[in-house]
Amino acid sequence: MELVQHLDDKLLFAVPKKGRLAERCTELLVGADVQFRRSNRLDIAISTNLPVALVFLPAADIPTFVGEGKCSLGITGHDQVEESNVKVDDLLDLGFGKCKLQIQVPADGPYSDPKQLIGKTIVTSFIHLATTFFTELEGKQPGDKLDTVIKYVGGSVEAAVALGVADAIVDLVESGETMRAAGLKPIGTVLNTSAHLIASKSPSHPDVLQILKSRIEGVIASNRYVLCQYNAQRKDMPVLLKITPGRRAATVAPLEDDTWAAISTMVEKSRIAEVMDQLASNGAEDILVTHLANCRV
Ligand SMILES: Nc1ncnc2c1ncn2[C@@H]1O[C@H](COP(=O)(O)OP(=O)(O)OP(=O)(O)O)[C@@H](O)[C@H]1O
Ligand SMILES: O=P(O)(O)OC[C@H]1O[C@H](OP(=O)(O)OP(=O)(O)O)[C@H](O)[C@@H]1O
The missing domain is CATH 3.40.190.10 (Periplasmic binding protein-like II)
Structure with a gap:
């Protein structure tokens, strides 16, 4: 069959075809720029920009297909992986389907x-x-x-x-x-x-797998963090940097008035309201919060 021959040079990526995880998986693939067109009634979609074929399967069957190496990557519930009792690499907790x-x-x-x-x-x-x-x-x-x-x-x-x-x-x-x-x-x-990204112990295209993994990691991180920027007097910075230490360290840029600085830092989305309250009450001004479309952290 022509379709099957076209799959040899592609990484097969199993995603839920319906149910609770299907829509969030599609959003994740769009966020990771895995472009594809899914024809009506066809459970395989070839990506138009990556050497990847998406295989739409019931969530419960995905651990078996990945465990047996038929698909190199898969997204399904951690519950399904544990229930199937197969050996796969657990790559990422995707944070939805909790x-x-x-x-x-x-x-x-x-x-x-x-x-x-x-x-x-x-x-x-x-x-x-x-x-x-x-x-x-x-x-x-x-x-x-x-x-x-x-x-x-x-x-x-x-x-x-x-x-x-x-x-x-x-x-x-x-x-x-x-x-x-x-x-x-x-x-x-x-x-x-929750939903997890899982991989076969012997993936067919390890290089493509790494690209997909880091792109998906980026989408997940961009959903978890926001960028918080504010201005502050340098005398207040020791306290403010304790409130917003950043993931590695905050970026501090000088302003024209050298008693002031501009601070830019990543903050967990779930904590941002509380962090803004604390910043404001400790002297921070012009506090801006920006949502991230994507990131690599
Ligand atoms: N109520 C829920 N909230 C969050 N995640 C859920 C919920 N129900 C199921 N899940 C997750 O989604 C996975 C698939 O469950 P779901 O019931 O959607 O699958 P399905 O049986 O393939 O679909 P359908 O119910 O449409 O037949 C589960 O294994 C679990 O990880
Ligand atoms: O605690 P709740 O928010 O009510 O969610 C729980 C329900 O969700 C799932 O079923 P689903 O609705 O996906 O349909 P299913 O019966 O086909 O599994 C699960 O099997 C429960 O029945």
Whole structure:
């Protein structure tokens, strides 16, 4: 097939084809200037500016494709990587798709501790992680027969308790809305997860992989930091530079009035309001904050 022949000289990069991570992945690829056009119904898109082919796959299958070396790079949930139990290089935590894999029981039921579920029936899409969790809880060795029954369902896991199929479920929780709507509450956390960039242990194009990794790292860092600039009297600088030390060091430039200086520094976006308050109350003036489109740090 012509398409497959064209893939030999390209790095295959697996990204979620739908679901919670798909849109953020597309934004990340755009930010990293991986240009591509995805034809309707086709799950492979050839990049028009890099030797890369994007392969759109279910998030749950991506660790297997990367682990077996069929794709050199992939983006999926850390939960999927752990569930697949494959050997891949974990390159970057991408900081989105954050949620928890939790043990959930009826909110008005008798259970308040995961230990009370030993010997009961658990329904989940995460068979491996749930089995590992209950193996430890039962004080058994990997591979031992468990007293707890762990059953697989592929989706709508929350319904299992209401349908009388399960005493508890192990499923993902972000806002908790789905859990509460199903009349459930959490009594334990199996795993904290977010989207990760993963790589095959034997990637086909290591040079292209490095380019993509550092571009994606740049996009992630530019989402995490802002550039904060302000003017200050030199006498106030010792205190102000403690508030904004920068990632390596702040840039300090002289002004015409040599009792003043212009300071420029990177600050974590999540802290910027608090940092601005502190700067203003310690003598900084003309404080400007600029969002970063991209960076290499
Ligand atoms: N509520 C959530 N909040 C944040 N991240 C989530 C949430 N649910 C799932 N994820 C992350 O997204 C990954 C893919 O889950 P998702 O349910 O979107 O996949 P899917 O089953 O392929 O899609 P769909 O649900 O459309 O069939 C999960 O493994 C997890 O890492
Ligand atoms: O805590 P919340 O913010 O409510 O999110 C949790 C829900 O999100 C995921 O499902 P999703 O909606 O992606 O659909 P799914 O049932 O197909 O997995 C997950 O499986 C939960 O059901």
